[in-house]
Every structure is written in structure tokens, then in C-alpha cells.
Amino acid sequence: xxxxxxxxxxxxxxxxxxxxxxxxxPRWLELYVGGQGSADRILWDRVPPxxxxxxxxNLLIFSAGLFCGTPIPGANRTIVNxxxxxxxxxxxxxxxxxxxxxxxxxxxxxxxxxGKADKLVYIYICDDKVxxxxxxxxxxxxxxxxxxxxxxELGHRxxxxxxGPAGENRVFYASxxxxxxxxxxxxxxxxxxxxxxxxxxxxxxxxYVANPQKAFELGNRxxxxxxENPHVGDWMAVDEDDSFHHDNFAWGNARVRxxxxxxxxxxxxxxxxxxxHLDRQTGCFNCPKRCHNVISWPGxxxxxxxxxxxxxxxxxAFQELDFSYDILxxxxxxxxxxYTTPQVxxxxxxxxxxxxxxxxxxxxxxxxxKGRFFYFxxxxxxxxxxxxxxxxxxxxxxxxxxxxxxxxxxxxxxKFEQVPIKLGKLNPPYFLxxxxxxKMNITQIEGSFPQDPLPTREEREEFVRGWIAAKDxxxxxxxxxxxxxxxxxxxxxxxxxxxNEAMHYIDDATGLCGFVSSFRGQFGGRTVYHIxxxxxxxxxxxxxxxxxxxxxxxxxxNRNLVRALNxxxxxxxxxxxxxxxxWAVRNHEYEQILLDCYYEYQxxxxxxxxxxxxxxxxxxxxxxxxxxxxxxxxxxxxxxxVYEKYKDKYxxxx
Amino acid sequence: xxxxxxxxxxxxxxFDMDKCNGCRCCEIVCSQVHxxxxxxxxxxxxxxIRVIIDEFADNYVxxxxxxxxxxxxxxxxxFTIRGREFGTCEFCPAACPSRxxxxxxxxGLPFKCDACEGEDSDIPMCVKECHSGALTYIEREVEVExxxxxELQVSVATLLKRHGLEKVVDTIAKVAKEL
Numbered sequence: 001x002x003x004x005x006x007x008x009x010x011x012x013x014x015x016x017x018x019x020x021x022x023x024x025x026p027r028w029l030e031l032y033v034g035g036q037g038s039a040d041r042i043l044w045d046r047v048p049p050x051x052x053x054x055x056x057x058n059l060l061i062f063s064a065g066l067f068c069g070t071p072i073p074g075a076n077r078t079i080v081n082x083x084x085x086x087x088x089x090x091x092x093x094x095x096x097x098x099x100x101x102x103x104x105x106x107x108x109x110x111x112x113x114x115g116k117a118d119k120l121v122y123i124y125i126c127d128d129k130v131x132x133x134x135x136x137x138x139x140x141x142x143x144x145x146x147x148x149x150x151x152x153e154l155g156h157r158x159x160x161x162x163x164g165p166a167g168e169n170r171v172f173y174a175s176x177x178x179x180x181x182x183x184x185x186x187x188x189x190x191x192x193x194x195x196x197x198x199x200x201x202x203x204x205x206x207x208y209v210a211n212p213q214k215a216f217e218l219g220n221r222x223x224x225x226x227x228e229n230p231h232v233g234d235w236m237a238v239d240e241d242d243s244f245h246h247d248n249f250a251w252g253n254a255r256v257r258x259x260x261x262x263x264x265x266x267x268x269x270x271x272x273x274x275x276x277h278l279d280r281q282t283g284c285f286n287c288p289k290r291c292h293n294v295i296s297w298p299g300x301x302x303x304x305x306x307x308x309x310x311x312x313x314x315x316x317a318f319q320e321l322d323f324s325y326d327i328l329x330x331x332x333x334x335x336x337x338x339y340t341t342p343q344v345x346x347x348x349x350x351x352x353x354x355x356x357x358x359x360x361x362x363x364x365x366x367x368x369x370k371g372r373f374f375y376f377x378x379x380x381x382x383x384x385x386x387x388x389x390x391x392x393x394x395x396x397x398x399x400x401x402x403x404x405x406x407x408x409x410x411x412x413x414x415k416f417e418q419v420p421i422k423l424g425k426l427n428p429p430y431f432l433x434x435x436x437x438x439k440m441n442i443t444q445i446e447g448s449f450p451q452d453p454l455p456t457r458e459e460r461e462e463f464v465r466g467w468i469a470a471k472d473x474x475x476x477x478x479x480x481x482x483x484x485x486x487x488x489x490x491x492x493x494x495x496x497x498x499x500n501e502a503m504h505y506i507d508d509a510t511g512l513c514g515f516v517s518s519f520r521g522q523f524g525g526r527t528v529y530h531i532x533x534x535x536x537x538x539x540x541x542x543x544x545x546x547x548x549x550x551x552x553x554x555x556x557x558n559r560n561l562v563r564a565l566n567x568x569x570x571x572x573x574x575x576x577x578x579x580x581x582x583w584a585v586r587n588h589e590y591e592q593i594l595l596d597c598y599y600e601y602q603x604x605x606x607x608x609x610x611x612x613x614x615x616x617x618x619x620x621x622x623x624x625x626x627x628x629x630x631x632x633x634x635x636x637x638x639x640x641x642v643y644e645k646y647k648d649k650y651x652x653x654x
Numbered sequence: 655x656x657x658x659x660x661x662x663x664x665x666x667x668x669f670d671m672d673k674c675n676g677c678r679c680c681e682i683v684c685s686q687v688h689x690x691x692x693x694x695x696x697x698x699x700x701x702x703i704r705v706i707i708d709e710f711a712d713n714y715v716x717x718x719x720x721x722x723x724x725x726x727x728x729x730x731x732x733f734t735i736r737g738r739e740f741g742t743c744e745f746c747p748a749a750c751p752s753r754x755x756x757x758x759x760x761x762g763l764p765f766k767c768d769a770c771e772g773e774d775s776d777i778p779m780c781v782k783e784c785h786s787g788a789l790t791y792i793e794r795e796v797e798v799e800x801x802x803x804x805e806l807q808v809s810v811a812t813l814l815k816r817h818g819l820e821k822v823v824d825t826i827a828k829v830a831k832e833l
Contacts, residue, residue: 069696070696071682071686071696073679098678105696105697105698105699144710147710148710151708156706156707156708156744179709180709203699204697204699204700204759205697205699205759206689206694206695206696206697206700207695207696207697208694208695209693209694209695209696212686212689212691212692212693212694212695213692213693215686215693216683216686216693219682219683219686220683220782220783223679223783223785224785227785279712280672280675280712280714281675282675282676282709283675283676283677283786284677285677285678286677286678286679286682287677288675288677288679288785288786289675290675290786294709294712296712301710302709302710302711302712304709
């Protein structure tokens, strides 16, 4: 009997049509917890580095986090992993709403898809009945349209994850959409390459917990805590003051910061637009929060967004909220990621202004900015003309276009568009997070330690008093003494980066949402889930003893496994750098020392490769052996050995 | 005494669809309460309350399992709500032969909401765990006319009117013999 997890993976080979329900190794729960952790073990075992992302041998893995479908509230993440055509590296993406719990109720912890169908199909799953079905009637349909058609055909109890025409045409930043949630970062393109239009799933099975009485009480208590805690969920769903993004993030092609843009008049106008068109605020499965704003815009599909999602298009286009509302429903139905897409379009428009792209490249392009954004959406989704080039993202498009276009690619790291932020002075933990993060988006890396210090000692003391989520006493001491954003020692920067990342790795294994856990500590410090209570919850749900140290080791194992996957595909130190203009004031000498120190802190070589010793400590001997066999490690590899010397240094103290 | 009204307790779970956030916590706790052993599993398909969600039409409707019926409806209504068509079945609380709703997915036995009787809670758990306030619970006493005529008398009278005395008597004799 397995608790919390179903104990089964669903294996689907699209090339042969073979479908199998395979029992998973029970020891993996203790080693990886679940979710992305065990998905990465599968990617390691079964996808060698020579496999191209668009090869039938690449896998597309949908994982339900360990807590999904259990009484633990706020756990509903479907984590999708594969190798991305954009980065040629590990792809991490996820979505909330109902899909992962439904997988559990159908009896599966994972859906593992390999091969490639010879025509467009959808995967039908109703408990043990699994079929690969013809999807020719869904060809070209949007993500929302597809869900509507399939729900009509199969019944509204089916949960559906679908790609739109962007995914079908393998746009690198195509999304997989489900209900009011969406997953991109490479996975939509791979789903399209495999010619899977959608997965429709319904489950009617029991998902057991190890300690029923405790799990019941725990779920009810935590649900109340989440509902009543103003420091979890998306406060931006209700706080109409969005100066945070508009004044601090960069507009256009991550180009212009407009300090003082936000005014009471703008706030009033945006608030009115929102509430005039707001149908509802919704939450995900088993979560009392209301993070999604559901909007009806005249003549468009009803859509939803959360957090920064409402700003990306109008900030890229120097417009206002009405423009985002006009385009979001269209873009999301087409299956385009709303972080990357506006940046790609703003980049193309800069190339046009610079004369690198000309009217010949852009036949029929309208004169107005709004019309141009819709024009590019259409071209990109169809991979038509310039759209075919832009569909690969800014990095690849810049290199294909040439003629100096590379200089306009100023906001990518590891070939991936970063959040459009351009700031003043180098910030050490952010340098490390952006440089070494492998989840590609800072929102998937930052989150536990506050972004900024509090102005007075009294406020800091007050903050620290209720800060039970703090990993250990060091963080409290540091926070109490912290006065200026960039004044962080190397020791602090390493520890903050690690703790921030660790919580995301834990969430991506348990299926917890960052808004109640990993992402949310940075604003207020009062998350419902943290390193001190998650181990106990794992024990209540699974019956397997867990403590803080054991869970921390799982984080380290899962984190090193992702690094190992990427190192095996060629990622090295030279790839680990934030965009050059991320900060106006930098200190390159210090940054390289900082990077050395963090590599050492993690037990990695000067190239950022986990050493044999590090790997063996984490029971990743199979990775060590592979690295030695491939010559990635020699066996005499050392960490940089500079940490002790520099750990107390501040950015400008070297 | 004839004419004196009697008091009757009515338990009512009310649903405000405008407040629902679609979290389905009601389904989760209901299935835990009715699991065997108690609380041992989560399975929305075994919940006595189900939320019909159509996020694209922005429809959220909670339906609670009512009395099992052996008969199917032979004609049904359809409703169009915000552009989406719903059949009677979708809103019907009864487990019946024509559909799977409110039946145990393994045994096929019908479910009926018991308002969490026997649970250590003053209100049904689905309501307690609905933090959005969409579900509310009301217990009220109503005064009703006491039954002055025996229910069976009413039924027999209806049969006689429709089929005539002779046929009814014959049928009763025939059925009684078969029992």
C-alpha cells in the first residue's frame, strides 16, 4: 500500500502505440520525494545528452507533486519536464488548477510520453482506460477552444491540458494550458513536436493517506491558515497599486525604466478597467485563495491572469492595461507564453526601428503599435515569414537575422528571456540566482529571503520575531543587521541563494504552490509552508519518516541532478551570467569570485560541475560514474577553494 | 388536535455561485468524511457534493446528492446559462439509472448527502471548509400542517380514479400472489 502517491507511472510510447501502467520504485519517495525530483531521475536514466529536444527519444513528463490530491491544501502543481528546444537544456515548467490531482485520482503519479505520433492525437485517460485518439478535429484550435470541445465530447469532469496552434507549430515558447493555468518554457513546443494536441484525464480512484485522522485535521487547519494569512497568495490580485511593476520593471524590449509612471490617475483608470471586466477571482484545487483574475473583454475569449501576467504585453508595447486585456485572451488561446512573447515582439520592433528588419521582412505590417503586436502574434504562431525566425525566441532570432541584431538580444541568460528588469547596483544574491539558476525564470528561484531590507531596526526586529519560516538563526541575524540592498557578504549571498532555491526544489517535488511557500517569503516572511513543517507533513501523508535534514538532502540531491543533466548537455561556467545590462553598476572581478565561492559552497568545480565527492554524498554515484566515463570529471577535481578567504567580503570590499 | 400546526426542522445548504472560487475543498472534505475507514482517502468522485465548473463560461454550480431514484426522467429540460447549454442531469441531485453521478464508482451504489450527521461539527464539513463563503448552512424550523389524510389513502384514491376499482383490485391480488 502506497500513501500520498499512487505508486504508478503511465508510460505512453506514441511511436509504437504502446501504453503501460508501471509500478514505481517505492525508494524514490525517500530519495526524490516526487514531482520534478523523480522526473529528473527518469530523464537522467533515459535521455542521453545526444538526444535532441525534437527527437522522438526526448521524454515529456507530466508529474503530480507528492501532496497533490492529498488533504494538504495549496498543493496542485503539475510539473512538466523535458529538454527544451530553446535552451537545449532541462526544461522546468508547471501549472496549477486541477490537472495534477486528477492524475492522482486516475491512479498515476506521472505521465511519461515518448516517441512521436504520425498525426495529431490526443491522449484519453479515464482511470485504467487509456487511449491514443485521433485529434484531427482539434487541429488549429486554441488552447481554450480545445478544452471546450473535449469537455463537450467527454464530459465536464475531464481535466484537459492542451496546446494551441503555437504548440502545434513548435513555437519554442508555446504553452500548455489547462483551466486557468499555463505551463511554457519549452514544454509546449515538445508536446507539439510529439503531435499531442491534448491530454484529457478523469479519475475516480481513492488516494490514500497514511495517517487519516491527522491528515484530516492538518488539511483543515492549513486551509484556514492559508485563507486567513494575508502574506500568502497573490496580493496583486487585490492590491490595485501596481507601482511595483510599472515603476521598477523595464518597458519595451526590457529597455526603459519609467520611475514615477504610476500615478493615482493611472491607478484609478486601471482599477476601473479591471472591475468593469472582472467576472471572478478563482483559486486552484484545494486552495481557498483567489489568485486568478478572470476577465471578459468584449469580442475576446474569457481569460485569466495572475501577478505580472497582466502587465507584460502593455509594458512591452508602451500601452495601458486595456491593451493587455485585449491581447491576453487571444495570445493565451493561441498558446503563447505571456512572459516571452511580448519580449520577442518588442525585440522585433526595435530591429525594425534600427533598420535591421525592413518593410520587406514585414509585409502588411500595420502602422499602429497595437496592430503590430497582433500582426506578430499571427506571424509567430503560423511560423510565417519573419514569424518563423521569431518563433525560436530572441537569442536564436538575433543570430539568424544577424546584421547586428545580436546586440539587441540583451535580456537572455542561457538563451532564455529573463524577466524585464534593469537595475542600478549589482545585487550579489541576485547575481548568483540569475547566473546559476536552472529554472530559467527568477520567479522560480527567488522567494524566501526578503528582496529588500526594512528601513528601521524596530521593523526588522518585528519581522524577525514572527519569522518561523527562516531556515536558521543566521538568516535572522543577517536580516536584523541588513541595511542596504547590495551590502551583502559572500557568505550571506551564498546562503540566501541556496535557501531560496531549495524551497522551490522542495515545492516542485511536493507540488506546493510558490504563493503559499517558496516564492512568498520574500514579501512578508509569513509563508504557511517552510522547511520546518513540510517534513512532518510528508510523514503524515506518506507514513515515511522525514525530518528537516533528510528533506534538505533531498533538495540537494534534486538540485544536483538538474545540474548534472545540464552539465551532461554541455552547460559550463561561461553560460552562467546575468544579462550584461541587468545592473548599470557592476564589478566583474567580484562577481567571478562570488561565483567561485558559490560553486565551492555547493561542492562544484570551477566549471560549476558537481564533484565526485559531492555526488556520492547525495547517493548520486551513478552520475559520478557517468561523468568519469565521459571525461566530464577526472576524479581529481576540486572545488575552487576560495570561500574561506572571501566569505566575509562585501561587493565593493575586494 | 385538528388544525394545529406541527414543527419540522429543515436543514439547508445554500450555494452562492458568485462567491465560489472553484477550489473544490467541499468535494475533498466530503470524500474524506465518507471514506472507509473514515478520512483514509481523498476521492472527489465519491463526494456527496460536486461542483460543476465551466471556467470558460464562468459557471460554478455546486450540487448535493439527493434521494436515489430508480426511474429515469423520460423528458428533460435544458438550460442555457451564459451561453453554455446545461441539461437537467447536470443539475440533478439524484443518483439514477441513467448516469454515473452520485454513485460509488466501484460498487455503483448511490450516494446521498447526510449533512455530516455523526461528524464532530455543528455544520456540514463542506460548508465549514468553504472559505469563500459560497456554501452556507441554515437550520430552520418551519410549521407545517399536520397530515390529516393518510398518504396511502391519497395514493389509492389516485389509482382508483385512473384505473377503476376492478382493475386495481385484480392487480393487487396478482402482485400479492407473486410476492
